[in-house]
Structure formats: C-alpha cells, structure tokens
Amino acid sequence: MTKFFGKLLLLVFxxxxxxxxxxxxxxxxxxxxxxxxxxxxxxxxPQFVNFAHAWEKGSIGANLxxxxxxxxxxxxxxxxxxxxxxxxxxxxxxKGSRLIxxxxxxxxxFPNFLVIIPLYLLIARLGLLNTKIGLILVxxxxxxxxxxxxxxxxxxxxxxxxxxxxxIDGCSxxxxxxxxxFPLAKPGILVVAIFNAIGxxxxxxxxxxxxxxxNVRTLPIGIATLTNTxxxxxxxxxxxxxxxxxxxxxxxxxxxxxxxxxxxMLAGALKG
Amino acid sequence: xxxxxxxxxxxxxxxxxxxxGLVGLPLVQSFYYSMFNWRGVSPNKAFVGAKNLQTYxxxxxxxxxxxxxxxxxxxxxLMILMFAVSIAHALLVPSKTSKVVQSIMLFPQxxxxxxxxxxxxxxxxxxxxxxxxxxxxxxxxIPKDGVLGVTGWANLAVLIAFVWQAIGFYVMLxxxxxxxxxxxxxxxxxxxxxxxxxxxxxxxxxxxxxxKRVAVIYVVANVMGTFALVQLLTDAGPDNATQVFLTYxxxxxxxxxxxxxxxxxxxxxxxxxxxxxAVVWRVIGRNPENPRRSxxx
Numbered sequence: 001m002t003k004f005f006g007k008l009l010l011l012v013f014x015x016x017x018x019x020x021x022x023x024x025x026x027x028x029x030x031x032x033x034x035x036x037x038x039x040x041x042x043x044x045x046p047q048f049v050n051f052a053h054a055w056e057k058g059s060i061g062a063n064l065x066x067x068x069x070x071x072x073x074x075x076x077x078x079x080x081x082x083x084x085x086x087x088x089x090x091x092x093x094x095k096g097s098r099l100i101x102x103x104x105x106x107x108x109x110f111p112n113f114l115v116i117i118p119l120y121l122l123i124a125r126l127g128l129l130n131t132k133i134g135l136i137l138v139x140x141x142x143x144x145x146x147x148x149x150x151x152x153x154x155x156x157x158x159x160x161x162x163x164x165x166x167x168i169d170g171c172s173x174x175x176x177x178x179x180x181x182f183p184l185a186k187p188g189i190l191v192v193a194i195f196n197a198i199g200x201x202x203x204x205x206x207x208x209x210x211x212x213x214x215n216v217r218t219l220p221i222g223i224a225t226l227t228n229t230x231x232x233x234x235x236x237x238x239x240x241x242x243x244x245x246x247x248x249x250x251x252x253x254x255x256x257x258x259x260x261x262x263x264x265m266l267a268g269a270l271k272g
Numbered sequence: 273x274x275x276x277x278x279x280x281x282x283x284x285x286x287x288x289x290x291x292x293g294l295v296g297l298p299l300v301q302s303f304y305y306s307m308f309n310w311r312g313v314s315p316n317k318a319f320v321g322a323k324n325l326q327t328y329x330x331x332x333x334x335x336x337x338x339x340x341x342x343x344x345x346x347x348x349x350l351m352i353l354m355f356a357v358s359i360a361h362a363l364l365v366p367s368k369t370s371k372v373v374q375s376i377m378l379f380p381q382x383x384x385x386x387x388x389x390x391x392x393x394x395x396x397x398x399x400x401x402x403x404x405x406x407x408x409x410x411x412x413x414i415p416k417d418g419v420l421g422v423t424g425w426a427n428l429a430v431l432i433a434f435v436w437q438a439i440g441f442y443v444m445l446x447x448x449x450x451x452x453x454x455x456x457x458x459x460x461x462x463x464x465x466x467x468x469x470x471x472x473x474x475x476x477x478x479x480x481x482x483x484k485r486v487a488v489i490y491v492v493a494n495v496m497g498t499f500a501l502v503q504l505l506t507d508a509g510p511d512n513a514t515q516v517f518l519t520y521x522x523x524x525x526x527x528x529x530x531x532x533x534x535x536x537x538x539x540x541x542x543x544x545x546x547x548x549x550a551v552v553w554r555v556i557g558r559n560p561e562n563p564r565r566s567x568x569x
Contacts, residue, residue, distance in 0.1 A: 002468070006362035007369060013359055014373045016436065020391050021379060023402055039405040085287035092280050100288065107295060109489065109549075111497030113518050114542050117525055117535050118301035119294065141294035144287055173279035202384030204500045205518075209526065220386040224504060227390050236400060243390060247383040254382045258375060261382075265441065266448050269486050 021247075028240035035236050050237035051245070054226070057235075059214070060242045063222030070132055070218055071200045074139040075193055081140070082147035083155075083189060087177055089148070090156045091163065101152060107145030108268070113205045120209050130213040138206055143196050150195075150264060154188030155181065191260050198250055198261075219246045302542065305535040324536035334537065337515045340427065341495060344434055344516075345548075349491040351435050356442035356487070357480075360450055361472075363443070377440035385437070389504025392433040396420050423513040426506050430514050433505055438494055442487055449483030450476070485556045492552060496545040517541035 027035050029046040055061040089101045119138065120129075128134025158181060166176040182189075204220040211217065217225070223242050254261060328334050363370045380388055395402040398418030407414045419425040453476065461475045499518040502508055508515040508523065515523075517537060525534030 003365060006365055007367070009358060009362045010369045010373050013355075014369065014376065017373075017376055017379060017440070020395060020402075023395070024391055036400050039400075039402055081286040081290070084283040088280050088283040092276065094280060100284070103296075104291065107291075109493045111493060111518075111545065112295070113497065113499055114538050114545075115295070115298040115302050117521075117531055117538060118298035118305060120525075121305075121531070122294070122298060122301075137290065138294055141290045144291050144295075148287065173275065174283070177283070198382055202382075202386070204384060204386045209522075220384050223390065224386055227393070227504070240394075243387055247387045250382050250384070251379060254378065255375065258378075262378070262444060266444065269445060269490065270448070270482070 021251075024240055024243055024247075028237065028244045030237060032236050035240075047237055050241035053235060053238035054242040054245065058222070058226045058238055058242055059217075060219070060222055060226070060245055062215075063217050063219045064245065066132065066216055067201060067219040070135055070139065071197055073132065073136045074143065074200055075196060077136065078140045078143050078147055078196065079189055079193060082144055082192070083151050083182060083185060084177070085144075086148045086151035087155045087181060087185075090152045091160070091181075101148070104145050104148040107142075108149060110145075112142050116205065116209055119206075123210055130211055130216050132211070132216055135207060135211045135216070135218075138210060139200055139203070142206070143199070146268070147192050147196065149268065150192050151185065151188055153267070154185050158184055191257075191264050194253065194257050195261065195264055198253065201250060302535055302538050305532060324533050325539065328533070328536045328540060333512050333515055333520060334540070336512060337517050337520050340430070340514060340516050341498075341544075343427065344431060344495045344498060345491065348431055348434050348438075348495065349488070351431075352439055352442050352491060353484075353487060355435070355439055356446050359439075359443045360446035363447055364450060377443055379440070380437045381440050385500035386504055388433065388437045389501045392429065392436075393420065393505050396429055417510075420506050421510050423510060426510060426514050430502055430505060433501060434494075434498065437501065438491075441490070445483055445487055445490075446480065449480045453479050481556065485552070488552050488556060489549065492545070492548045496541065496548070517544075 023039070026042060027039070028050055029048070030043040031047055034041070034043060085104075089097050123129050123134050123138065126134070128137070162180055162184070163176050166180045171179070202220060203218070204224070207218050207221050208224075212221065223246050226239055226242050359373075363374060394400065396419050398404060398414075398416070398421070401418065403419065404414055406412075415422045415425065419429055457475060457479070458471070461471050497518070498516050499522070502514055502516050502519050503522070506514040508519045512520075518541065521534045521537040521541070524530045524537060
C-alpha cells in the first residue's frame, strides 16, 4: 500500500516537473494559431522558422554571442584568481587567513541583489555601465565566494609533501602551484567551472541593472525583453523558440554532468 | 620568509581586491545611502537621516511586500518541506520511475529563473495558456484577465511557481539525509515494532536535524532573494499585489529614480534576512540529542 502511494507520488511529481518544459518544447515548433487552437497536439509540420525568427528579428543570436563572451570571459579571470586565492588560504596559513576564508564563505548565502544600488553607482562612476568588461568584473567578484569555498576544500586534500618535494626540485612558490598543484586540482576546477557557467548563463538581476543596452544584452535579458515586446506583436512561436535556446544548453550540460553537479550542490549545502 | 610573504600577497590580492571592492564596499555603502534623498546619478544629495527608513516602515506597498514574503516563507516553506520529505522517502525504493525522477527533478533549478517565470506566465496566459485550455475543456470558469490579473490568484500563482522551482533541491537534500541515517537504527526500530508513521515521527524525523537546519536556512535565503520570478511572472502586479522587497526596490530605484528610498528598502530587507537567519540558527542550530543528554546528567 505504502509502495503504491510512493509510486503515485513520484509519478505526479515527475509529470508536474516535466510537462511545462515539454509544452514549451513542443509549442516552439508550432504556428501561433496552433498554439492557441490545439495546445495539447503535436505540430502538424515542425516550424523551425520560429527559431530563425527568434535568432534574427528577436536578436537572440546577438544575445547568445554576448552570453558566450561574458560567461567565458568571467571564467577566464575567475578560475585562475579564485584557485590562487583558495590555494594560498589553505596551504599558506597566516594571521588572518582564516578570517579571509570566512569572509568569502559569508558571501555564499547572501542575496547579492540587496547591494545592487551602491554597486550600480560604483560601476557607473567607473564608466563601466553597459560594458561587457564591467559585467564580467562584477560576475567574477560575485562568483568568488562559491569558487574559493569549493576549491579550498579541494586544495586542502592535496598532500603538503607534494609542495615540499617540488621545492627540493628547485621550484619557486608560484612554480610549485602552476606546474604541480593546479594540474592536480583539475577535477575540482572542472566542477567549479561547470557550476559557475550555468549560474552565469542564467544570471538576470545584475545584468538587468548593469548591462541593459541592446548591444550588450545577455540571453536572459534578451528573452525577457522579447517577452514584453513579442507578446503584443503576437509571434509566440518565436518567443518560445527563444526560451528553448536559453534553456536547452543548460539542461543538456546538466544531464551530462549530473552526478558531479548534485554532489557539489550537496557538499556546498551540508558543509556551508 | 620574505619570498613567502610576497607570494601570498601576489596570489591573494587579485581575488581579495575584487571581492572587497565590488562586494564588501557596496554592502557598507547600502546603509549610508539610505540616509539621503537622492536621485542616484545627479549630484544633489540631501541628507534626510532616518526619514527614508521611517517612511518605509509604514508604507502600504512595503507592508504588502512583507506579507507576500511571509506567505512564501511560511506556506512555501511548509509545502517544500512536506513534499520534499515525502518524495525523498518514495525515491528510496529503487525503480525506473525513481531513476527518471532523480534525473529531471533539478531541471527547474538549473534553468534560468527568467525561463521559469516566463514559462509559468505563458501557462497561465488568459488566451494562449495551458490552464485556460484545461478549464475550457472541463467547463470551469476562469477570470477574464487570466489568473495573473486577479489579486489572490496571482499570489497563489507566485507561490506555486516558487515551490515548483525550488523543490528539486530539497528533495535531493533530504534524500542525502535519509541515506546517511544508519541502517541499523532503522532495523532496530523495526524489531521494536516501530514502523510507518511512528518510526518516521520518532526516529527518522529527529535524526534529520542537520538537514532540516540547512533546508530552513536555504528557504529563508531563497525567499529573501526572490526577484526574477515575480518580475517575470506577474511584474509585481496586479496593482502591486504580488510585490516583494527586491522588486519594490527595483521599481523605486530604476523605474522611479529614487535611489535613497530604494536603499531604505534594501536596508530593511537586509536586516530582516539577517534576523531570520539568526533566529533559525538559534532555534534549530543544535543537535536535539545533546541538550537532552546533558540535562540527564
């Protein structure tokens, strides 16, 4: 009896989760009339033209390019400086290193949109409003908490003997890091990279305030803008196609790296 | 020794400078800015002291926002905990269904909050939505402007979308908690004749204390950080009915150009988040086993 109810619960839960996604996916291949007249049926002939419309008229193509640049740009700065800091904080303890590590961790649970006003004014004063580099620097700063947290755990597990051995081989401090420790931490860095990439790809509030101009818009901002304009223009097919373009890459990456992602989420939650 | 110090400074400063400058400094400035009547970009700043803070203590929309935030926290939190614990239990029995559910349950969490907000907005759309077509085929009545145009219904929609988005993470969390419980404890309780509901109430639930604490803290953080979902699902409407702190702050600061007032909202929201966090930590911060043991001695 309990087993039956458990199965039923899982079934209802699974359907509730997946139906909205399937509806968006199927509707993105329909004409506007089909979406309206027969919401449950499959498209008569798949309207791939919706994707072309979203790409060009909805400027999703340009937004996608911005998203790729911002995400990769952030990772290119974040991963080296984050791992450098994490490494020093756990392998070179000094007076205050614990405090610094804790202040990074303090940022883990913090809803960062709370400080958006001073941040906005700061970025404006620096002349970095509506620039990709401004958004990248802010993203690096707000991704550091999680990155340093996970990577410090990773470096902590690597034995100190490895560093000492590389000193004997004549390595300098930084040489020991770049050619011995950094390569060993690669699995951790990969997880951190995937995790951050998903978060950056999805990020909305900071970009909404700091990079609203049409030439720097990332995908989430682009799709939100498109929602406000297309709904009245009536091109629902293109709009839904745009949403698919935003969500599908993340879902695929998630399915590929599911175990690592879940493990990291749990580790972050249970240790933090 | 000198080389070591230089190495530490060199390796640490890029991250530390960015973090201090773009995270730490704005945090401190939030409090300072809340004391000015100020339009942000203009140099005209008038010191008004605590006036902004006073105004917003009784502002009707602020009170609506506080109510909405409590609704999400209490109703949303309870729904999440209840469903997550039950689903995590059901997932312990290995089956094909449980495998599929485990791989899809985090989808709402990993896609952008923007996508979640827009999908739900579409599903509830008065002309094209999924809900309207279901209601039409079942001959159920539906408000003319759609559910998102009616106070109450719109609040319910935000609540459901919030739970739908968050639940997967908590299922995973409680799943890990349940797997950590020693199998022998469960077996022993079975021998003692405790099973089903009794076992859950007396054994499993108390043993989940550390996971419960994490879950409640995450719920508080999730609720206090709610922004994109409301912004895209209801645009805080109809008529401010679904406003939350951060959407209201955004409206004041960027749509009405009142940076000082927006800062006051941010300060309140920050203080409430801190207080809630501290309360949660104190109430369920300890292992329930420990005080009992010490009082027995």
